[in-house]
Structures are given as structure tokens and as C-alpha cells.
Amino acid sequence: KTAGYKSVKVVQNVSDIESFLAGYIEEHQLLEMERFHFHYSGHGVFNATIELDPNCYLRAVDETILVSSGIVGDCLVGIEGKLYSVMELKTDLLKLKSERWTVTLDMCRDRRSAMKYTVCIQNMDPVPHEYLSKIAILYGTSELHRARDSNSFTCELGRLVRSRRTPPYIVDITGKVNESWDQKK
Numbered sequence: 001k002t003a004g005y006k007s008v009k010v011v012q013n014v015s016d017i018e019s020f021l022a023g024y025i026e027e028h029q030l031l032e033m034e035r036f037h038f039h040y041s042g043h044g045v046f047n048a049t050i051e052l053d054p055n056c057y058l059r060a061v062d063e064t065i066l067v068s069s070g071i072v073g074d075c076l077v078g079i080e081g082k083l084y085s086v087m088e089l090k091t092d093l094l095k096l097k098s099e100r101w102t103v104t105l106d107m108c109r110d111r112r113s114a115m116k117y118t119v120c121i122q123n124m125d126p127v128p129h130e131y132l133s134k135i136a137i138l139y140g141t142s143e144l145h146r147a148r149d150s151n152s153f154t155c156e157l158g159r160l161v162r163s164r165r166t167p168p169y170i171v172d173i174t175g176k177v178n179e180s181w182d183q184k185k
Contacts, residue, residue, distance in 0.1 A: 015079050016082050018084040021089070034098070034100065037102045044108065046074055090103070094127065094131055102138070
């Protein structure tokens with residue numbers, strides 16, 4: 001099923017999500033779309049590691065500010081552990097010519113080892129105001145909450161949609177999914 005989309009591309013087991021998406025964007029950069037939807041089901045991590053380069057700094061009269069090459073926040077994890085930040089994902093997706101963008105992130109956040117995660121991101125500009133009302137990102141869990149395949153956002157949203165006559169409005173989805181989970185307790 002394509003849910004009304006003219007084109008659907010399903011990709012599994014990507015080791016470098018950022019590079020894959022860059023290729024997709026380059027290939028489709030001239031295509032004008034009414035809506036572009038990106039769905040991710042997989043591992044995620046909230047990256048809290050920042051690497052500082054003592055040779056990269058800004059100096060003011062009364063202080064020196066070290067410039068980080070990393071960012072703190074939610075990241076998608078490729079199958080070989082390469083991270084791709086959600087902030088960068090959003091900025092990259094906005095390069096596509098679409099009237100609206102929706103993103104669902106159904107990320108399991110459960111560290112299974114003592115693996116150290118780091119992600120390096122160049123300085124980014126904020127998303128322009130005219131795009132803010134045109135992009136929606138739905139997270140599979142609240143920030144820093146654990147998620148597993150057995151209780152994923154996607155599974156619960158599927159149950160919710162199947163149990164209703166009409167699908168919920170996009171602005172109501174996270175609240176309705178949370179209500180559904182609360183009713184199970």
C-alpha cells in the first residue's frame with residue numbers, strides 16, 4: 001500500500017543514513033512534491049558527547065569560547081553504528097522541493113553495550129521560519145525514554161489507526177498514541 005503517495009521507496013539496513021539520503025536528495029532535487037514523508041524504524045541514541053578542538057576557538061575581550069565539532073541530541077544509528085543527527089536530517093530533507101514534510105522516528109533507545117557514540121556536525125543555521133509550519137516530526141518516544149520493538153510507536157500507531165473509522169489528524173497523533181498506551185496500563 002502506498003497510502004496515497006505517488007512514489008514509495010523502502011530501504012532496509014543502511015550503514016550510512018546520511019550518505020544514502022544525500023544521494024536520494026541529489027537524485028530527486030528537481031522533483032516537486034506536495035508532501036514528502038520520511039519514516040525511520042531502527043536504533044537511535046541521544047548523543048551527549050561533545051568533542052572540543054583546542055585549536056578551534058573564538059576569542060572575545062574577556063573570554064575564549066571553544067567551538068564544538070559535535071552536537072547534542074537525537075541521532076539515527078546506521079547498521080554499522082554511524083550516527084546521523086535529527087537536526088541534520090531535518091536540514092537535509094528541506095533541500096527537497098516539497099510543500100510539506102513529515103518525519104516519523106520510531107527509534108529504539110536501549111544501549112546494549114558500552115559502545116561510545118559520537119557524531120560530528122558542522123555549524124548549522126536554524127530552519128527558516130517559513131518552513132517551520134510545513135514540517136512535522138513525530139518521535140517514537142519522548143526524549144531519553146527507552147523504546148523496544150515490542151512497544152514501538154509504529155506498532156501502537158498501527159493499532160490506533162486500525163481501531164478508528166478515520167485516521168487521527170497529524171497534530172493529534174502523538175497524544176492519541178500516548179492515550180492508547182495509557183489505557184493498556
